[in-house]
Structures are given as C-alpha cells and as structure tokens.
Amino acid sequence: MIFSMILIGLVGGVLTSLSPCILPVLPLILAVSSGDKRRPYLVVAGLVVSFAALTLVGSLALNALGLPGSTVKWVGIGLLIAVGLGMLVPKLGEWLQAPFDKVPKPYFLQNKVRDRGGFAVGLVLGAVYVPCAGPVLAAITVAAATGEIDARIFGLTLSFAVGAALPLLAFAVGGNKVGQRVDWFQSNQGIIRRVSGVIVILLAIALAFDAPAAIQRSLPDWTSSAQRSLGDKVIIGDGDLETCRREEDATKANDCGKLPELAGLENWFNTDQPVDPLTSGNVTLVDFWAYACINCQRANEHVTKLYDNYKDYGLDVIGIHAPEYSFEEDLANVKKAAQDTGINYPVVQDNNFVTWKNFNNRYWPAHYLTDHNGTVVQIHEGEGKYAETETLVRQLLKERDPNVELPAPVEKDVTDQPREPRNPETYLGAQRSRYQANPVRGQSIGMVDYGPGTPPSLGQYSLAGKWDIGEMSIKPQPGASLQLNYQAKWVQLVVSGKGTIKLTHEDGSVETFDITNPGSVDLIRVENNHQELITIEPDAGLELYSFTFG
Structure with missing residues (x-):
C-alpha cells in the first residue's frame, strides 16, 4: 500500500508541476540555479525538503505558535527578496549564508550547503512554491490540516514533492549547462548574477501581489484529467x-x-x-x-x-x-x-x-x-x-416552480431539455400544501371530513375520511386514507408517531410498514421511473408531514 502511494505521489507531483502552476516559480529556478554545476541539484533539493515539511507540519506548527496563517508566505517572499539582494551584493549574500554554515550537520551536507547557498535558496523557494490544487495534494493537505499523518501520507507527501521538483530540476540543469558552455555567459557571470538578482526581486514582488495568478487563470490545466485519475486511487469511498x-x-x-x-x-x-x-x-x-x-x-x-x-x-x-x-x-x-x-x-x-x-x-x-x-x-x-x-x-x-419565467442563459450551449420527470416535494400541512386534489376547504386548520375523497391527477394527492389538519402535518382518524398519484422511482414519506402504514398498489398488491421512530420511510424504491396511483392507510397514532421523490 505504501509503495503504491509513493508511486501515485511521484506521478502526481510530475503532472502537477507540468501544469500552468510551474509558471511563477520557473523563472526563479532558472535565475538562482546558474553558476556551479551542483547548484541546480542543491536548489531543487532544498525546495523538496521545505515544500514537504511545510505541507505536512506547517499548519500544525503555526497553530501551535498562534501565528497568522500567512506567516510562511510572507516570510518566504521576504527571504526571496533577501536572496535577490544577496545576488546583487556578494558581501550581503555571504552574510545571509553565514547562519546556515554554522548549523551543525554532516560534513558532506555542510560542504554542499556552503556551495553559494544553493540548498538554502531552495528552502526559501519551497515556502513560496504554491502549485495547483491537484487531487493528490488535496489528500495530503487535508491529512496535515486534520493531524491524520501516518506512514502512507508521509510517503505520499515526500514522493509528491520529489515528483513536482523533477521537471524543475530538468529546466534548471538544462539552463545551467547552457550557461557553462557559452563563452559569453562564462565571461559575464558577475553581470548575469546581478541581473538574476533583479529578476528574483521582481518576481518575489509579483508573487506578493499574486500577479502570476493572472497568467495561470488565462491558461487551461492540461493535466487535470490525469491528476484526477490518480486522485481517485488515493481516496475511494x-x-x-x-x-x-x-x-x-x-x-x-x-x-x-x-x-x-x-x-x-x-x-x-x-x-x-x-x-x-x-x-x-x-x-x-x-x-x-x-x-x-x-x-x-x-x-x-x-x-x-x-x-x-x-x-x-x-x-x-x-x-x-x-x-x-x-x-x-x-x-x-x-x-x-x-x-x-x-x-x-x-x-x-x-x-x-x-x-x-x-x-x-x-x-x-x-x-x-x-x-x-x-x-x-x-x-x-x-x-x-x-x-x-x-x-x-x-x-x-x-x-x-413550474410557473417561473427564467432569464436567458449565461453559458453557451445551454438547453432546457427536461430531465426524467418526477413529482415535486409534496407538503401535507395546511401551511405549504400545494398539490392536494381535494377542494380548497380541505386546507383549513382542524378536523375535516373529506368523505370518499377526490381522484388525484398525476402529481397530486387526495385525502379521504376524517383528518386533523395542522400547519405542518396531518393526523388520520380511524378509517382515513390517502391516495397519491406519483411519477418517480423513489417515494419517501416523512412521518412520526407509532403505528402501521398499509400501502395498496395499483395492481392490488399490499405492503405494510411499521413505524416506530420519527423520520422518513421508503414507500417505493425501484429501478425505473414510472407512474402509479397508490392508496395509503395509516394508523390513527401517526402524523404525516410530506412526500419526497427521487
């Protein structure tokens, strides 16, 4: 199970990073990855670590500290601006990198981190890299927010972060190799570094004002169907x-x-x-x-x-x-x-x-x-x-409301073809009764004798015998009955009290329902939508509220 989640996370991350969501962070990756051939790997490694950590525990940590939820975003943007300034002013860059060099760590990792701050830059990028809400990421986010983090979710998160970073790494390595092999780039590394610093600062400001979102909104998400297929494998109910x-x-x-x-x-x-x-x-x-x-x-x-x-x-x-x-x-x-x-x-x-x-x-x-x-x-x-x-x-x-006059549609290709017909919800109390076939006097409050009743048309009901009519419900007296002419494949009656309901179908067959708790009872539930006139004879101890249809 964990292996399958890792595979799903890896593929889901790749698909997500190939969607339009890569656009805001791609120029940053290209700008900060130039220089040493190891730098792209360090930048992307830092991004993977910080993105995975923030996704899993960021919200929990912020809640524990009582900090605003936007803290990570703004700290990340602030640090990104600092990185850009460090690229413009080398001395400032060295000063910003110094705290990371002093953190105790394995010798091999320490040497890598000292390589012009690539890993540290990646950590900062991970705080501002906000990809699209793919279904795999949705499962991870919900698990983190609700504290339901286990080995399955941990593996899914880490593999998703790696998958999301792989295309970025390909761009970064490709761009860096071009810079290393072109003489002009090699002879003007100082200028390129300063220009990259300006780019980083400008894009950090753009992220602060959500400017890249306008570009993303204008582009379709060409990986959505593939992401959805993966999401269905993560959560199935x-x-x-x-x-x-x-x-x-x-x-x-x-x-x-x-x-x-x-x-x-x-x-x-x-x-x-x-x-x-x-x-x-x-x-x-x-x-x-x-x-x-x-x-x-x-x-x-x-x-x-x-x-x-x-x-x-x-x-x-x-x-x-x-x-x-x-x-x-x-x-x-x-x-x-x-x-x-x-x-x-x-x-x-x-x-x-x-x-x-x-x-x-x-x-x-x-x-x-x-x-x-x-x-x-x-x-x-x-x-x-x-x-x-x-x-x-x-x-x-x-x-x-069958009498409603609707305005013109707002979307193209809208049709008003009717769906499979069925009765509307039918309330039985006097306050909301609309589909009763009996004369209007039947909507009065109090005891009413309807005699033999009135045959109901399709979509209507009719009462026979004596009924106590209330605002929201009706109560049968001994010998009372109700006829319902419906079209649907599912008929429910909302009822309270204790007693038995006898239902006689149009073909003469009979069913009984014992009512012991208030709620809804399925009188009809069949495969196909159909029309039928049924007769309902409820015990005097019951109270009927409404019919619903499906």
Whole structure:
C-alpha cells in the first residue's frame, strides 16, 4: 500500500508541476540555479525538503505558535527578496549564508550547503512554491490540516514533492549547462548574477501581489484529467455520492441521496445568516474552493455568473472555503480574495475540513448541486461542464416552480431539455400544501371530513375520511386514507408517531410498514421511473408531514 502511494505521489507531483502552476516559480529556478554545476541539484533539493515539511507540519506548527496563517508566505517572499539582494551584493549574500554554515550537520551536507547557498535558496523557494490544487495534494493537505499523518501520507507527501521538483530540476540543469558552455555567459557571470538578482526581486514582488495568478487563470490545466485519475486511487469511498461521483456524467440529474451535513463551519459572510439547503426550499449549489487555487479562480467566475443570473429565481450558492495552505485560513485573506474576484454569494470557512470530510470531497474546486428538496442531483469535480450545470439548474428551478419565467442563459450551449420527470416535494400541512386534489376547504386548520375523497391527477394527492389538519402535518382518524398519484422511482414519506402504514398498489398488491421512530420511510424504491396511483392507510397514532421523490 505504501509503495503504491509513493508511486501515485511521484506521478502526481510530475503532472502537477507540468501544469500552468510551474509558471511563477520557473523563472526563479532558472535565475538562482546558474553558476556551479551542483547548484541546480542543491536548489531543487532544498525546495523538496521545505515544500514537504511545510505541507505536512506547517499548519500544525503555526497553530501551535498562534501565528497568522500567512506567516510562511510572507516570510518566504521576504527571504526571496533577501536572496535577490544577496545576488546583487556578494558581501550581503555571504552574510545571509553565514547562519546556515554554522548549523551543525554532516560534513558532506555542510560542504554542499556552503556551495553559494544553493540548498538554502531552495528552502526559501519551497515556502513560496504554491502549485495547483491537484487531487493528490488535496489528500495530503487535508491529512496535515486534520493531524491524520501516518506512514502512507508521509510517503505520499515526500514522493509528491520529489515528483513536482523533477521537471524543475530538468529546466534548471538544462539552463545551467547552457550557461557553462557559452563563452559569453562564462565571461559575464558577475553581470548575469546581478541581473538574476533583479529578476528574483521582481518576481518575489509579483508573487506578493499574486500577479502570476493572472497568467495561470488565462491558461487551461492540461493535466487535470490525469491528476484526477490518480486522485481517485488515493481516496475511494462508498455510498450514493461515490456512485454519482464515479458516473462522471454532468449532463443529467442523478439521485445521489440527501446532501451531507454542513458542520464545523465558521465565519459566514456575504449573507445575514447561514444558508441551510435542507430547509431553504431552494435549488442549491455547494461549491468547495480555496482562493489560491487557480482552477478555483477560473471556475468561480462561472459560479458567480450563475448565481447573479438565477439568485432571484430560487438558486442559492454556498462557497465552502477549505484552505489548501495555512495562509488561506485567515478570514481577512478569504474576504479580500472573494472581493477581488467578484464573489458575492454566501461564503463560509471550513478550516477544520469537517464538512469536506462529510462529503468525502477530494478536489478544489468541486460542486454539489441539489434540488429544492436537498437531494444531490449532480457532482462535478474540477473545471468545466458549465453549460451542463446551468442546464440542470434551469430544469431544477422549473421543477421547483413550474410557473417561473427564467432569464436567458449565461453559458453557451445551454438547453432546457427536461430531465426524467418526477413529482415535486409534496407538503401535507395546511401551511405549504400545494398539490392536494381535494377542494380548497380541505386546507383549513382542524378536523375535516373529506368523505370518499377526490381522484388525484398525476402529481397530486387526495385525502379521504376524517383528518386533523395542522400547519405542518396531518393526523388520520380511524378509517382515513390517502391516495397519491406519483411519477418517480423513489417515494419517501416523512412521518412520526407509532403505528402501521398499509400501502395498496395499483395492481392490488399490499405492503405494510411499521413505524416506530420519527423520520422518513421508503414507500417505493425501484429501478425505473414510472407512474402509479397508490392508496395509503395509516394508523390513527401517526402524523404525516410530506412526500419526497427521487
């Protein structure tokens, strides 16, 4: 198992470093690797050590010391500027290197570190090297943030760091050899060193202002599909969400079960109160993101457009910010990033990855689309499928309110082809009853005798006999019954109390359900979507709230 994780980490690191995320650090590697032929190896070795260490224990150490999460980033950028100044002024470079020379270490390593500070420079680069949020790195980051570090995660981290460094090493060695073999480079090493120092300083400043992110956002992530294949080998779960996740078909609505619990969240903003998809009655897109993740930045542009277009028609968006790096834990940083990128939908922090783990999530970005009943109908991980998601959103909004007049789509190739039809969520209490076939007087509060009832049309229900009608629920009296004309493959009844429910199918077959605890009971669960008129006869000791359909 550990060997397979090492192999996955190695390949995942290589793929990640070959993505657009290599762009910010590549010029730095080329600039600081010139000179002695051993220097590129020392620089990259330092990067591997610091990147692996910071990924595993950086957030834990910062939490223990009570330091802001952005400390590593800004210390790294500050040291990078110091390295650049040291390249401009050799005496300053020697002074900066002196502390590293005094640290006790094996003789061989000490000689290597003294070689113009290559290893020390690599340590600094590791603090500012922020690659894309690949799925392998996501697994490592979550394990480090939650303290679940074992031999498997340690091997995965180290191999990922080595894999991410190999392409950088190839560039560094290649550039260094060119410099060694060209006479002009050999005769102007002092000038080249000073120019490299200027480059390092300018790029450190650019990193401080996140300027390289603009370049990365403009380029597609050409290794995303390969990274995802590796990520699926790191974390594999079971259940309805995993079944839908593996289907990888974002063009149709699926029945992925109820949305997992949103727990352990803190610091909501862009909203007056927390948003609960299970009680809001709205269609909801739950989006996991991290603000330094370039893939997330590109995807968030589409999520924001979707929210702006449909927020007045019954769509909620919840941006769950799960930090990939320790500096992303700072609320001020998250708020600023959201403001800078135009995110105006509700955002909440999941710094402890509680909700992330409830979803068994593994990617930045990843979204979970629910209907107005809180049932997950689509899971999409990574970028893309924007038109397909908008198509489903439009269908779900029309299912929520058949009379809604939606605005024009915001993505290209959006279609309004209906998904497999099914009944909408059906509330039985007087306050939210909409699909009752009985006369309007049946929505009155109190005891009502419906007589033999009214035959319900498709999508409706009808009460017969005496019922005690409440605001949120209805209570049958002896001999009362309910007819439901449904289309679906899954019918659930929310019920409380103790007693028995007798269900008579259209073909005359009978089933009984013993109710002992409050909650939902599966009355129908079959393979194919179909229509049927069923009769339900509940005992007088029960209380019925709603039907949900899948």
